[in-house]
Amino acid sequence: MIEFDGIRFNEVVSQQLMACLTEFDSANRNLTHDQVPNRVPRPVFMAAVAEVNGLPFIPKVAEFCEAALLENCDPAVLTREGFTPLCQNNGTILIALANPWSQLPDEYMALRFPEAKFDKVVTVSSEISRAIERVSGASGPNRSELEQIEVEDDDDKIKDFDVTADYEEPIARLAATILSTATKLRASDIHFKVEKDVFYYCFRVDGDLGEKVEIPMKLKDRIDAFFLSLMKLPTEIRNTHPGISGRFTISYFHRPIDIRFERHRTYRGYHTTMRLLDKSHINVTLGKGSLAFDEETLFELYRVMAVPAGIIVMSGPTGSGKSTTLNAMLRELNRPEVNILTLENPVEDEIPGVTHCDLKSPSEFKPMISSFMRSDPDIILMGEVRDLESAELAVEAAVTGHKVLTTIHTPRASQIIERFEQLGIERWKIAQTLKAACAQRLLKVLCPHCKQKLDGIDEKKRRIFNLGDEWADRVVYEANKEGCPECRHSGYSGRSAILEIIPITPKTSDELSKGALTPYELEVRVQEEGKLPNLRKSGLKALAEGRTDLAALSKVIDMTYTDE
Ligand SMILES: [Zn+2]
Known part of the structure; x- marks a missing residue:
């Protein structure tokens, strides 16, 4: 039986849902019921729920919600039961709900609006909370x-x-x-x-x-x-x-x-x-929401994940969303036949089918990972490489044929190798086990409702941030200092991740081990080839597309130099 968002569906409904999901995507055919909550994105699942009930599915409803209708209802009841009135037209009120099997919305609404007729649409439960949140006033919680x-x-x-x-x-x-x-x-x-x-x-x-x-x-x-x-x-x-x-x-x-x-x-x-x-926020999927990377970046990321054994490191400062991305990668790699273990402090995102271990103190690290290795894992997620012990264990696990996902504190991807060296790992060892060095930043996204258009970037800024003359009359946007109600007057709405990926091929691994190539030279080489996503390139793309502004961009990546 399928269980999703706390609702357990009976056998008959579960079968119907599976039939719908398979119709949407034939790859869903092979999913077991247990795998559904983990593999099927919430909107897709809710679309199946709508289909089974013969109702339309609307993924976004919060914006349509009329405050006047909500004033007649108790928000506590609405949120608890997962429905909300949206709008009224010719005496018919449209209700959005997350559980179409529940009778309560009909009864409750009939009491509140005795004259009205009702139409229903299915949506995701977070949209219902958002609709209620939106209408119940921005002046603080009531x-x-x-x-x-x-x-x-x-x-x-x-x-x-x-x-x-x-x-x-x-x-x-x-x-x-x-x-x-x-x-x-x-x-x-x-x-x-x-x-x-x-x-x-x-x-x-x-x-x-x-x-x-x-x-x-x-x-x-x-x-x-x-x-x-x-x-x-x-x-x-x-x-x-x-x-x-x-x-x-x-x-x-x-x-x-x-x-x-x-x-x-x-x-x-x-x-x-x-x-x-x-x-x-944490339960995000690669390619969606804050991890909506462009196609090129996604492709490289999938290629990195396909490496059979070795270390994949995500670098970046605190708060750059490193572990969110690793967790999203782990969700992709999660298959019934794969044994995944994590060692984190704290466990941030519990994934069904994955064994999560909570590290209580640094001294637990070694005994934990030693007992890990005996339980035959295929993939290990280590929260962070912070000292010689954790670095050695990551290398050891990779040498013995495991895939290791971890994070490290360095600003640039190419510095990962040097960081391992500083911790006491020989260059050749890390060069042979590291399969991908990645760096991530979170870039503030402009509020689409109030961002302001600029007809190019002035000369001074172009010189400071190493931007070519083509930016002189290129249309860009900047945040509105006053903001608007949609962005709660901040000018920005959320953040989006940008990624740099340097894969370590057997050839570069060999050159790095022999000292024929420094990590920095590798970074420059990769940039010159121009095929792989890097922070500056992805950031400038976001700027050119009007998704972010120069202030936000130059805050998260150092724009004052260029290797090009
Ligand atoms: Zn705004």
């Missing part, structure tokens, strides 16, 4: 949205946290407001800081830290205690430990979001950071 934030049971850590009781508490309400706002803004982190006279929080959105919001100083310990109590941490460690790590889960419009909590003591109090691991 009471019923706050009610939507509930702390879910995470393992056995926080079983008895009573949500409704705690929402009477102002501190719990404040915490819920902060967390829901952060989620709504798609923030990656929330920071709480105490300075000499101020206590404040701020969000990191699309890589930038936002405005500081002050909270009365006297509340700092209360808020701290609230978050620690969410994680059910014993009281004694609160005061004795200078650093505390933990995690808890919140639910935002029925979407579970993991929060990774880090707190360390500072002179004035605590500095707390919370990383939001919103799975609706």
Whole structure:
């Protein structure tokens, strides 16, 4: 039986869904029911759900949602049951729903709109939350949205946290407001800081830290205690430990979001950071959403993934989305006959069929990977190569015929080899086991609704950023400083990944081992050939296509030099 987004379909419906999916794409014929949630993208699955019910499927509905209709409904009921009224025409109201088998939408809507007739369309559940979110006001969460934030049971850590009781508490309400706002803004982190006279929080959105919001100083310990109590941490460690790590889960419009909590003591109090691991962003597919690479890049990426054994390294600074891309690659490589193991800190994206291991401390690394190797893995994902031990183990695993996916902190792809050398691995060893050196950046995408047209780039900027004369009258765009409601006045909407890939062929491997070629020379050679995707080329393409602006581009890649 198929289970998708928490709905278990019975045998008959599962068969019907499989028939539809096979009709859409004959490759789906061979999928087992267990594989469906993992292999079939959500919109495709929902299209099958619509087909089985004889309803139309519309992937995007949020923009059509009329606020007036929603005012008559309770958003909490709508989000819980996964439907929303969209628009009204000649007495017929169009309802978007994610579960067409449920009778509740009909009953509920008939009560609210006794005069109306109803038409239904199927959409994805995230669109329904988005529609409700959109209409329920941009001025911060309202009471019923706050009610939507509930702390879910995470393992056995926080079983008895009573949500409704705690929402009477102002501190719990404040915490819920902060967390829901952060989620709504798609923030990656929330920071709480105490300075000499101020206590404040701020969000990191699309890589930038936002405005500081002050909270009365006297509340700092209360808020701290609230978050620690969410994680059910014993009281004694609160005061004795200078650093505390933990995690808890919140639910935002029925979407579970993991929060990774880090707190360390500072002179004035605590500095707390919370990383939001919103799975609706993490569960991305190669070629889609923020990983919508161009065809050339995708092709090279698939070619790299097809390498039978060896190390594939993704480099880039913190927050460049390295592990997101590796996880998306892992999803592609995930086949029933392949044994995949991951060693991460923390586990970011749980993939069905993959064995994930959570690394509690660096000392666990070696015993973990040694026991890994005995369980006969084909593919190993190592969160990060950070020291000699992890570097040696990656090389060792590759030498013994495994495919190893990992990340490393270097700005450029060609520096990966040198980084392994610095960690103590001989050049020839890494040259023979490394199969692909990749680098990634996340590029802010201009808000399509308010971006501003420019008739070319002025001479000064062309000289600083090494842009040829052809840019003098080429139409480009830049962010609108005021922004618009669609982009929450930031001028940008989300980020998109750009990638550089340097495959290490047997020939280059040989040259690198013998010292006949330096990694930098390799990078230049690859650039001169001009066949492979690189950061500058992909970035300039995005600029020329009006998807990003020069400010965003020059922030993530060094444009002040060129090897061309
Ligand atoms: Zn805008």
